[in-house]
Amino acid sequence: xxxxxxxxxxxxxxxxxxxxSGNSSHVASCLSISDILAVLxxxxxVKDPSTPRLATRDRFILSKGHAGAAVYAALAESGYFPTHxxxxxxxxxxxxxxxxxxRSVPGVEVSTGSLGHGLGIACGIxxxxxxxxxxxxxxxxxxxxxLDEGSNWESFLFAAHFKLSNLIxxxxxxxxxxxxxxxxxxALEPLIDKFRAFNLDVxxxxxxxxxxxxxALNISxxxxxxxxxxxxxxxxxxxxxxxxxxxxxxxxxxxGDEYESAMNELNTGK
Amino acid sequence: xxxxLINNIQTELASNPTSYLLTGDLGFGIFDxxxxxxxxxxxxxxxxxxxxxxVACGLAHEGSTVFTYSIGNFSTLRCLEQIRNDVCYxxxxxxxITVGAGFSYGQxxxxxxxxxxxxxxxxxxxxxxxxxxxxxxxESLFPQFLSLNSPKYFRIDKSSCLGLPLYPLxxxxxxxxxxxxxxIALLATGGIVEEAMLAADLLKSDGLDPTVYSVHTIKPxxxxxxxxxxxxxxxxxxxxxxxxxxxxxxxxAHALITQSSKPIGFKSFCIPDTYPSVVGDxxxxxxxxxxxxPSLASSIRHFLPL
Numbered sequence: 116x117x118x119x120x121x122x123x124x125x126x127x128x129x130x131x132x133x134x135x136s137g138n139s140s141h142v143a144s145c146l147s148i149s150d151i152l153a154v155l156x157x158x159x160x161v162k163d164p165s166t167p168r169l170a171t172r173d174r175f176i177l178s179k180g181h182a183g184a185a186v187y188a189a190l191a192e193s194g195y196f197p198t199h200x201x202x203x204x205x206x207x208x209x210x211x212x213x214x215x216x217x218r219s220v221p222g223v224e225v226s227t228g229s230l231g232h233g234l235g236i237a238c239g240i241x242x243x244x245x246x247x248x249x250x251x252x253x254x255x256x257x258x259x260x261x262l263d264e265g266s267n268w269e270s271f272l273f274a275a276h277f278k279l280s281n282l283i284x285x286x287x288x289x290x291x292x293x294x295x296x297x298x299x300x301x302a303l304e305p306l307i308d309k310f311r312a313f314n315l316d317v318x319x320x321x322x323x324x325x326x327x328x329x330x331a332l333n334i335s336x337x338x339x340x341x342x343x344x345x346x347x348x349x350x351x352x353x354x355x356x357x358x359x360x361x362x363x364x365x366x367x368x369x370x371g372d373e374y375e376s377a378m379n380e381l382n383t384g385k
Numbered sequence: 386x387x388x389x390l391i392n393n394i395q396t397e398l399a400s401n402p403t404s405y406l407l408t409g410d411l412g413f414g415i416f417d418x419x420x421x422x423x424x425x426x427x428x429x430x431x432x433x434x435x436x437x438x439x440v441a442c443g444l445a446h447e448g449s450t451v452f453t454y455s456i457g458n459f460s461t462l463r464c465l466e467q468i469r470n471d472v473c474y475x476x477x478x479x480x481x482i483t484v485g486a487g488f489s490y491g492q493x494x495x496x497x498x499x500x501x502x503x504x505x506x507x508x509x510x511x512x513x514x515x516x517x518x519x520x521x522x523x524e525s526l527f528p529q530f531l532s533l534n535s536p537k538y539f540r541i542d543k544s545s546c547l548g549l550p551l552y553p554l555x556x557x558x559x560x561x562x563x564x565x566x567x568x569i570a571l572l573a574t575g576g577i578v579e580e581a582m583l584a585a586d587l588l589k590s591d592g593l594d595p596t597v598y599s600v601h602t603i604k605p606x607x608x609x610x611x612x613x614x615x616x617x618x619x620x621x622x623x624x625x626x627x628x629x630x631x632x633x634x635x636x637x638a639h640a641l642i643t644q645s646s647k648p649i650g651f652k653s654f655c656i657p658d659t660y661p662s663v664v665g666d667x668x669x670x671x672x673x674x675x676x677x678x679p680s681l682a683s684s685i686r687h688f689l690p691l
Contacts, residue, residue: 217475225442226470226474229470231435232466232467232470235435235438235440235442235443235471236440236471238436238440238443239440239441239442239444240443240446241443242443243403243443243444243447246425246426247403265435266439266467269431270436272433272436273431273436
């Protein structure tokens, strides 16, 4: 098993433990991006967990802040802080809030939680790197439902206009948002055409296929000329059969038998 | 005041290569040569204030000093959550600059009245708020504000008060503009300090002329200054081109109640909690709401009968 596959399994186990123990929401949103995070933290991001603010690090921003548990898990499993701290998630007095927070959590660049903020911040970081000749890359992970927020489209206009070729926006396109499908809520299709019309470099991949993720994510800013958007076709709740493609698990967490079944599936790799 | 501020920002851009000025597609005639002079530091972000503010947070995240520029409500209320979550929560070194404070754009209609901004911005933790009344305050305090590595809000008025005394100013400490022997004070903020000074003049013959202060820093206000007010004055008036909720009057009253143990008379002159149905220039709208010097003088006489 590759490093990133091992990491994705650890992230999934961690987020189920965290959300079940913390009685918190968004486990399915976390499972949807576990492979993306595993490839980023396992194989793509230039980073040094012992120096979280390393100047040459690639920046990663989780704009869909409600999947904070998955980022905390990726960071802990990558050595930014001890994994035993993960179970503080959602607990009274903890720094590990439901929505991702930079406060006292090494490795988190910025806090999000209200949708439609991360990409603009990523644009600012990318603009600074571009203007000062820095070579790091800026990755920003958005949800599909998040694209309802108009501020994202301001940011896509900005990124294309200023040719932020160091910016990689990743869309977790699992087609389910808070209370229904994306098409029922505010139809996004044809999504790829929208991004192309914004003059962005768009690729579409299976967001659970690690080889495809590695290829799409690991771009060199020396050859890239436009901001990249990676549409990752994903399955909400991926890895736990009864959570997959079921909107119920946007808010629910696994307890009792459900928890046992979820852990069993993850441990046996079914 | 706007030119003085722009000059100060230019100086900062010239001396600090990682400082940035972002505009929300405003500043025709004043930023014309900025893209040539500062191609790596000046960016027109378009009519997209939410993104502009998040971009500012991203630039500041990398250690930069950042200014955002637009008209009153556009770079404050339109993008309020970006200011709250991105700028203030991250304690970013971002200065939000607005022109057109109060009724500066009085003929343009309610969309352009910046009359609730102090209330809303002052409720955000970490932010400092600057509301100067003349060029001298801009010139004197800009470098001090710049040294704060935290969020700032500059509210620039079209009107400006002329002929005020010049002496070294300090962030947070209101500027003494007119000293009276009466035990009455009038504290105003922004260009409307000119009406306060004129009102003081009109009240001189009655012996009711107040000591006038310009409250150039709305947040924070120096605690020592607040604590000394009740021993120096029996009655305090405030004056502002801002809604009655959450403006200078509210902030000062709250400060007095929480920081001083001595009772003091208090009356605030401000805009009632309503949107006007008329438009007009700044002078007209001040008169409309009784915030011009003759109306103020008459109101003060009414409250303090001889």
